[in-house]
Amino acid sequence: MDKPFAITLDPGSSLANRTGSWRTLRPAYSDHLPPCNNACPTGENIQAWLYHAESGRYEDAWRALVRDNPMPAVTGRVCYHPCENACNRGRLDESVSIHAVERFLGDEAIAKGWTFEPPPQRSGKRVLVVGAGPSGLAAAYHLARFGHEVEIREAGPMAGGMMRFGIPKYRLPREVLDAEVRRIEALGVTIRLNAKVDSLLKARDEGGFDAAFVAVGAHLSKRAWVPAGEAARIMDALSVLRGVEMGEKPLLGRRVLVYGGGNTAIDVARTARRLGAEEAVIIYRRTRDRMPAHDSEVQEALDEGVMFRWLSTIKMGTDSAAGETFTIEKMALDDTGFPQPTGEFETIEADSLVLALGQEVDLSLLDDVKGLTLHNGVVKVDAHMMTDCPGIFAGGDMVPSERTVTVALGHGKKAARYIDAWLRGTRVEDTPKHSLASFERLNPWYYTDAPRTVQAELERARRESSFDEVVSGLNADNALFEARRCLSCGNCFECDNCYGVCPDNAVIKLGPGKRFSINLDYCKGCGLCAEECPCGAIDMVPESI
Amino acid sequence: MTVQQISFYQTGTFTVGNRLLDEAQRTVQATVARANSLTSGHRACQGCGEALGARYAMDAAMHATQRQMVVVNATGCLEVFSTPYPETSWQVPWIHSLFGNAPAVATGVAAALRVKGRQDVRVVAQGGDGGTTDIGFGCLSGMFERNDDVLYICYDNEAYMNTGVQRSSATPPAARTATTPAMGDAPGNQFGQGKFLPEIAMAHRIPYVATASVADLRDLEAKVEEAIHLRGARYIHVMVPCPLGWGAASHDTIRLARLASECGLFPIFEARNGEVADVRKIRHRVPVEDFLKPQKRFAHLFDPEPDTRRIALIQAHADRNIQRYALLP
Ligand SMILES: Cc1cc2nc3c(=O)[nH]c(=O)nc-3n(C[C@H](O)[C@H](O)[C@H](O)COP(=O)(O)OP(=O)(O)OC[C@H]3O[C@@H](n4cnc5c(N)ncnc54)[C@H](O)[C@@H]3O)c2cc1C
Ligand SMILES: Cc1ncc(C[n+]2csc(CCOP(=O)(O)OP(=O)(O)O)c2C)c(N)n1
Ligand code: SF4
Numbered sequence: 001m002d003k004p005f006a007i008t009l010d011p012g013s014s015l016a017n018r019t020g021s022w023r024t025l026r027p028a029y030s031d032h033l034p035p036c037n038n039a040c041p042t043g044e045n046i047q048a049w050l051y052h053a054e055s056g057r058y059e060d061a062w063r064a065l066v067r068d069n070p071m072p073a074v075t076g077r078v079c080y081h082p083c084e085n086a087c088n089r090g091r092l093d094e095s096v097s098i099h100a101v102e103r104f105l106g107d108e109a110i111a112k113g114w115t116f117e118p119p120p121q122r123s124g125k126r127v128l129v130v131g132a133g134p135s136g137l138a139a140a141y142h143l144a145r146f147g148h149e150v151e152i153r154e155a156g157p158m159a160g161g162m163m164r165f166g167i168p169k170y171r172l173p174r175e176v177l178d179a180e181v182r183r184i185e186a187l188g189v190t191i192r193l194n195a196k197v198d199s200l201l202k203a204r205d206e207g208g209f210d211a212a213f214v215a216v217g218a219h220l221s222k223r224a225w226v227p228a229g230e231a232a233r234i235m236d237a238l239s240v241l242r243g244v245e246m247g248e249k250p251l252l253g254r255r256v257l258v259y260g261g262g263n264t265a266i267d268v269a270r271t272a273r274r275l276g277a278e279e280a281v282i283i284y285r286r287t288r289d290r291m292p293a294h295d296s297e298v299q300e301a302l303d304e305g306v307m308f309r310w311l312s313t314i315k316m317g318t319d320s321a322a323g324e325t326f327t328i329e330k331m332a333l334d335d336t337g338f339p340q341p342t343g344e345f346e347t348i349e350a351d352s353l354v355l356a357l358g359q360e361v362d363l364s365l366l367d368d369v370k371g372l373t374l375h376n377g378v379v380k381v382d383a384h385m386m387t388d389c390p391g392i393f394a395g396g397d398m399v400p401s402e403r404t405v406t407v408a409l410g411h412g413k414k415a416a417r418y419i420d421a422w423l424r425g426t427r428v429e430d431t432p433k434h435s436l437a438s439f440e441r442l443n444p445w446y447y448t449d450a451p452r453t454v455q456a457e458l459e460r461a462r463r464e465s466s467f468d469e470v471v472s473g474l475n476a477d478n479a480l481f482e483a484r485r486c487l488s489c490g491n492c493f494e495c496d497n498c499y500g501v502c503p504d505n506a507v508i509k510l511g512p513g514k515r516f517s518i519n520l521d522y523c524k525g526c527g528l529c530a531e532e533c534p535c536g537a538i539d540m541v542p543e544s545i
Numbered sequence: 546m547t548v549q550q551i552s553f554y555q556t557g558t559f560t561v562g563n564r565l566l567d568e569a570q571r572t573v574q575a576t577v578a579r580a581n582s583l584t585s586g587h588r589a590c591q592g593c594g595e596a597l598g599a600r601y602a603m604d605a606a607m608h609a610t611q612r613q614m615v616v617v618n619a620t621g622c623l624e625v626f627s628t629p630y631p632e633t634s635w636q637v638p639w640i641h642s643l644f645g646n647a648p649a650v651a652t653g654v655a656a657a658l659r660v661k662g663r664q665d666v667r668v669v670a671q672g673g674d675g676g677t678t679d680i681g682f683g684c685l686s687g688m689f690e691r692n693d694d695v696l697y698i699c700y701d702n703e704a705y706m707n708t709g710v711q712r713s714s715a716t717p718p719a720a721r722t723a724t725t726p727a728m729g730d731a732p733g734n735q736f737g738q739g740k741f742l743p744e745i746a747m748a749h750r751i752p753y754v755a756t757a758s759v760a761d762l763r764d765l766e767a768k769v770e771e772a773i774h775l776r777g778a779r780y781i782h783v784m785v786p787c788p789l790g791w792g793a794a795s796h797d798t799i800r801l802a803r804l805a806s807e808c809g810l811f812p813i814f815e816a817r818n819g820e821v822a823d824v825r826k827i828r829h830r831v832p833v834e835d836f837l838k839p840q841k842r843f844a845h846l847f848d849p850e851p852d853t854r855r856i857a858l859i860q861a862h863a864d865r866n867i868q869r870y871a872l873l874p
């Protein structure tokens with residue numbers, strides 16, 4: 001300054017002061033992993049597709065969704081939605097009804113005829129997939145998207161696996177399943193029906209396949225030894241369900257006992273009611289809270305008049321003039337929660353008994369594959385879904401894991417990634433997972449109260465007399481509402497709060513969809529932006545001095 | 546406040562903006578076109594509530610007047626951190642006045658504009674709670690009583706922060722300041738009547754009196770907009786926590802402002818011609834402890850032992866506000 005003494009100085013702007021030098025912490029925008037995404041067995045980026053759905057861009061939402069899961073109309077109906085158990089909104093009021101929005105998008109895609117984008121280019125490699133259940137279908141879908149030629153061989157007359165021959169229509173209408181299977185076929189996947197594979201190696205070599213993915217599911221019903229008279233009508237749940245699907249009308253009679261405590265038992269009992277049984281009684285050794293069946297299904301069954309006998313086991317069935325009778329023994333739970341016999345018996349009459357005691361895997365097609373490790377009747381796979389035999393991958397119910405449609409879909413996706421790498425001789429680049437967007441990161445004050453959208457259910461009379469779908473979906477309006485209940489955990493949703501609350505105007509708004517950056521010349525590191533970010537998308541990180 | 550057709554349940558109306566809102570429903574602060582009346586490089590502390598409140602209010606006023614306004618500023622932190630001669634952070638026509646006479650200067654500016662026939666240019670005056678409730682109180686009351694055409698905005702950080710955190714008449718009971726140390730039988734500020742200037746302003750029956758807070762931006766902007774368009778004397782009292790003076794973390798400024806209202810200690814309302822016209826209801830009521838605990842100026846209420854008697858007195862004060870202004874939903 002070369003002004004003489006006591007002369008008015010030129011006014012200047014404070015912009016010359018780089019007050020950012022006061023800072024010891026700096027804000028950093030970062031995406032964190034929402035708990036819903038983390039919990040989804042197919043690794044769906046739920047928060048990301050809900051983000052599109054929030055603005056009514058349903059096709060974008062669907063496209064983001066099917067990057068991971070090709071069958072949202074199915075999973076939106078039958079998945080047990082572990083995402084919702086993890087959803088942070090559950091800590092505020094009720095979790096976002098993710099499955100309902102997923103189902104809406106899936107149905108919308110079917111109604112609008114949205115199709116998958118064709119693969120960019122062909123790899124020239126051929127992959128054999130055995131089994132057209134969810135796992136095989138998902139693997140085929142992802143492999144086709146990678147550009148490989150895929151052929152599915154399916155033993156049954158129709159594709160879908162347990163989605164068709166297990167899960168009843170009233171939970172999964174067949175038009176929905178068919179539409180999602182057809183869309184995978186339209187991608188170029190060949191499905192050969194009635195084409196049971198007896199020897200995997202033979203099928204692979206004869207077909208000139210470069211790799212194989214086996215997902216034959218678990219179809220052998222476990223039997224329990226129930227001594228019974230000649231006429232006692234004892235069936236297994238899978239045959240009953242399969243029969244219904246094939247258009248048969250299994251003769252179950254007026255009073256049906258179902259033995260077992262899983263979802264299959266529930267489905268069979270509900271099916272029996274629809275087939276005209278006046279009474280369907282589920283006999284289970286433990287109590288309701290220890291039942292493996294999901295609570296919502298137990299509740300729906302109760303609503304339909306299915307009865308339960310807890311702490312009971314079937315002893316034997318005898319033939320009597322009056323009809324069939326079955327002896328039931330009362331059980332008591334010991335300290336470990338294991339049911340123990342009490343010696344108290346009771347006879348009940350019933351026309352039939354359906355066993356729903358779980359399923360085992362028929363592994364005969366792998367008999368000539370050398371060096372496989374089996375464990376409790378299922379095939380061991382490594383972290384890449386590969387069996388001990390190089391180039392043979394497996395997934396779904398036939399490998400050790402939880403047996404659900406979505407887990408099977410997830411296995412298919414994961415296997416496809418590793419099969420692709422295996423075929424190309426590359427390695428899958430595992431991107432490090434973002435750290436979890438826990439509830440504690442959120443500033444929930446900013447979210448308005450909004451009750452979860454309830455899906456309507458069919459009235460009881462029609463549920464007892466038809467296989468019509470029980471639970472209805474959302475419409476475009478309430479799907480929007482439900483999507484907007486999402487808190488966008490850990491991922492900026494452009495609420496402008498950070499831009500607004502910075503006392504130093506140090507947040508720069510980059511425009512719609514481009515989010516924000518920080519002007520470090522002026523950011524003093526107060527942390528207000530991070531503290532007031534509703535969804536916890538900003539971290540305060542120490543400055544390196 | 547504008548009523549929305551579809552509720553944005555993801556964010557409600559509580560965030561500054563929302564990508565889902567249409568232009569008409571955006572806040573001034575959410576737009577890149579905001580005036581940034583108080584621009585970067587100012588010397589306020591990290592997380593300063595007053596800097597934030599002043600930008601919110603002035604940007605909203607600039608927006609509402611289409612930038613035809615004059616601001617008169619009393620001495621205090623706001624002036625000192627923004628205008629160390631010859632440099633300024635203000636991007637508004639701005640006049641410095643003395644600590645105690647901002648309302649009088651503003652009245653003069655308004656008179657001059659009237660004489661010049663400039664109806665379009667509006668006058669806004671602003672100052673801290675010391676300048677407003679104590680030293681400038683006489684002039685302010687005169688301005689109210691004459692119904693001069695000025696909007697006066699007070700940023701209440703509950704003490705004389707600029708000169709080292711001395712007590713003001715807006716300092717709450719039990720708070721420790723440099724002049725009310727935490728010592729003796731009743732440490733901190735005395736339990737007096739306090740001076741709640743919004744109610745005194747109401748007693749002047751001026752057209753508009755409102756309270757607001759940096760924790761509720763939409764409400765604050767709406768009130769400034771409302772007040773700007775009225776004529777006569779108008780008064781808005783904004784809660785602006787001070788991290789340094791309150792002994793709180795710099796990132797807690799907005800949270801504390803929010804807690805002050807959610808516990809009932811700082812009621813948010815609007816009054817017209819001396820009568821309460823509207824209140825912001827409490828959303829999630831909290832006990833006063835939640836507000837007091839994060840602040841070192843109240844540390845002696847909890848350490849070495851909770852001073853249950855005086856905490857209960859503060860709670861009673863909050864409860865009285867809740868009743869008086871019907872703050873519960
Ligand atoms: C009654 C019932 C209800 C259920 N409800 C649900 C539910 O609501 N939600 C849920 O998530 N899960 C449910 N499950 C579980 C779910 O259906 C399975 O976990 C899932 O279908 C397993 O998928 P997968 O692809 O491994 O096998 P599968 O779906 O069993 O498909 C395997 C396919 O391979 C075929 N196949 C078998 N052997 C050969 C061979 N040698 N050659 C060629 N093809 C072969 C089969 O015909 C079948 O189509 C239910 C299961 C049952 C039984
Ligand atoms: C008449 C007069 N007395 C004292 C001062 C010294 N002084 C300057 S700022 C200030 C305190 C300002 O407090 P407040 O108005 O509450 O504003 P804050 O700094 O808290 O924002 C004081 C006492 C002065 N400038 N003029
Ligand atoms: S609120 Fe949204 S992002 Fe967060 S867990 Fe739930 S669905 Fe996922």
Ligand code: SF4
Nearest residue numbers: 502523524526527529
């Ligand atoms: S609010 Fe502003 S000054 Fe404070 S940390 Fe964030 S960007 Fe920096």
Ligand code: SF4
Nearest residue numbers: 492495496497498533
């Ligand atoms: S405050 Fe809002 S705009 Fe800023 S990072 Fe968080 S979500 Fe994004």
